[in-house]
Amino acid sequence: MTKKLIEFGITTMQAAQIMSVYSIASAVGQLPISLWGDYSGRSRDLLAAGLVLLSLALLGWGW
Numbered sequence: 189m190t191k192k193l194i195e196f197g198i199t200t201m202q203a204a205q206i207m208s209v210y211s212i213a214s215a216v217g218q219l220p221i222s223l224w225g226d227y228s229g230r231s232r233d234l235l236a237a238g239l240v241l242l243s244l245a246l247l248g249w250g251w
Contacts, residue, residue, distance in 0.1 A: 214242050 196203075221238035225231035
């Protein structure tokens, strides 16, 4: 029983898989950025760079 999500044409299981992979990749990508920010003392500046870096996957979604 696979119900399709009307907006994107994917099943609920596929949507759950996308969310879990993105959250794991986000955590793995954020760790070196936060450690670098703590080491350099410029964590506020690197926070913006980290958010941009992690959102690149969302910008490329569907292309």
